[in-house]
Amino acid sequence: MNKAERAIDELRGIDKLTSINSPMHRLSPLSKMALTIIYIITTVSFHKYDLWGIIPMVLFPIIGYQFSLIPVSTCFKKLRIVMPLVCCVGLLNPFFDKAVITYIGTVGVSGGVISMVTLMLKGVFCLMASFLLVATTTAEEICAALNKIHCPKILTSLFLLTVRYISVLLEEVANMTDAYHLRAPGQKGIHISAWGSFLGQLILRSMDRAQALYESMLLRGFNGVIDYPEKENKNKYSWVVAIICIVLIIFTRYFNIPAYLGSLAL
């Protein structure tokens, strides 16, 4: 199996996750989307030194994963390439912000270190929440939810076709890579001398394939917008659950739970 085929498998793996029947999957797509957006905005809004305040925010994605019957490890496995990049954000902060703002025992911790960790956590939490939405909601459901809030249909169609097109492009890469390696045994990757023609062929083949798909859609009455199955009312308690979660998220933002627990201990 070549890299492109593995990538296709990964994509299909995510598609497979969306077909699980769990309480989280049964929530309406629009409520899940609203919840995720509010969670991300709230998480990002924490002050860069508010490390203790942001820690309880991890509870929401973790509880979400439990209710979706998807192990949290799946998220880290699927996002293994993006996660380190997110963690790199703020890596330079300790060099620019050297003022000591707190102590662990007798060791002074600079503001740069605190802000770096806070930024990392923000990134990781937001990725976890986004993946939870993607793993429990199909692209069609997301588009239907966007249409419901009057997002232009042309944009949602474009989004859906782009999502669908990724696997078409990967299939072409997989076929071409296989064909190349069958005639270049023992070679690792594609030799630099073949890159030009490989990419050129890939573009031409992808364009042909895209054209054929588009023609097939035109012949079945496609007029620029795709109709999505109506699944908005699949759980009448969706919005109740979403509103409770939103209230708790906002409460966590304005009430420092670790500080309160600490004061109780004292």
Next chain:
Amino acid sequence: MIECVNLTSKYADGTVVLHDLSFKVEAGEQVGLIGANGAGKSTLLKSMLGLIETEGVISFDGKELCKKNLADIRKMVGYVLQDSDNQMFMPKVIDDMVFGPVNYGISRADAEKKAEETLEKLGIAGLKNKQNHKLSGGEKRMAAVATILTMEPEIMLLDEPSAALDPHNRRNLINILNVIPVTKIIASHDLDMVLETCNRVILINDGKIVADGKATDILSDKTLLEENGLELPLCMAGVPAFLKKED
């Protein structure tokens, strides 16, 4: 009725693909379009649906193919593409099947009902909720035919419908094609299938009509077929020499 008059098609570089083709297909007729690779079969079918620009006149039931009538004609004509992968672009079979009818204003519930009936008729009801990428070549081909049948077209254009089908599915498809009461043009290299499904054959070579007549007459003319890069259908060729027992 389908009528093509002086149909000519050229590539951007000036290469002529279809030369001045003229023919008529009466309502209810099943016409086989045969020819060697590159003869222009797919180009002709695509031209008939306005996917390729052509000179000449194409009309369906008196309605001339032009920008104004394009939507009506495409609603009337179902086209099964040569490559099913290009036809099946939605995640599940059922999504693909309702795509056309819903675009033409049928409610999703009605379209789903129609899709279920079609799948049942084709004997592939089990494919309804299957993901397209998990289908075998044969299943995908049958599902592609089903997507077109759900639209209840008055005319069907099929490009290599039996390609990638195993003998059982091929037989199933032939039986289905023989009972669907619509006008059909079937472009194929599978001359045995053409013989079983079509009463008339149009043989094209190099973008020109070489012969147009009764299927049995054209498909039994060994010289004509061989001159145009084809062979007799297997059922007419008899037992091959290497299989004959030595006396």
